[in-house]
Amino acid sequence: MxxxxxxxxxxxxxxxxxxxxxxxxxxxxxYQIGDIATDFSLQNIDGKMVSLADYTEAKGFIVIFTCNTCPYAVAYEDRIEALNKKYADKGYPVIAIMPNNTDVQPGDSLEAMQARAKAKGFTFPYLKDEGQKIYPQYGATKTPHVYVLEKTKQGNQVKYIGAIDDNYQDEASVSKKYVENAVDALLQGKEIEEKETRAIGCTIKV
Known part of the structure; x- marks a missing residue:
């Protein structure tokens, strides 16, 4: 007993x-929807350090974890550029962050990032998550993985998490533009209908 x-x-x-x-x-x-995202200071491809606080006139941000080597990320490059061109002047610039361990994925080195950005004509900052300290804070698991933030009195509040749209293979066949819908809603002072979707992409290399 x-x-x-x-x-x-x-x-x-x-x-x-x-x-x-x-x-x-x-x-x-x-981060979950409604959380306040802490700022960061990461090296851009031009060698300068970039923080969200640098964007004093911004209303929010489209933070995208992406890279050079993932086929999904490559498929979305033009759409990411289009997002920045559409929304940067409206107060929601794209901030791209490369989260991979470059020892595991050398094709995502800073030099490779610089070459890719030049070849594609990126107009947004392309930052390196040195030491892989930022993507775990966000909870990013894929490339690409998007976080739409809105500036509030409390800080940069997470308003949307997930995919860019519902068809990575064919932009012409996209039926739901998740990020655009989210930013449009914020700009109009409306509630975002789909606040969270499943990110589709390659696993972040650690």
Whole structure:
């Protein structure tokens, strides 16, 4: 009987520890809708450091974790550029961040980023997440992975998380432009209908 009590007690301790560990894991998934995103200072392809605070006139930001080497990210390059051209002047510039470990993915080195940006004519900052400290804060898991932020009195509030649109393969076949719809709603002072979608892309290389 005493042996059974000891086994049950030990099992209870294990379950309690597991529950604590599970809870600890679940609370570290990055930003959720409504959270305030902390600022960062990351190196741009021109060698300068860039922070969200630099954009004093911005109303918000389209933060996109992307890279050179992922086929999904490459498929979206022109659409990312189009987002910046459409919304930067309206107060929502694109801020692109390359989150991959370049030891694992050398095609995403700073030099490669510079060459890609020049070849494609990027008009937005293309930042390197040195030390991979920023993407885990956001909870990004894919390239591309988008976070639309709105400037508020409390800080840069997360308003949308997920994919750029619903068809990475063919822009002409897109039926839902998630990011555009989200930014348009913010500019019009309306509620965003789809605040979160599933990001489609390559896993971030660690």
């Amino acid at each position: 005493k042996k059974s009590i000891k086994i049950v007690s030990a099992l209870a301790i294990v379950l309690l520890f597991s529950a604590f560990t599970l809870n600890k894991t679940n609370t570290n998934k990055g």
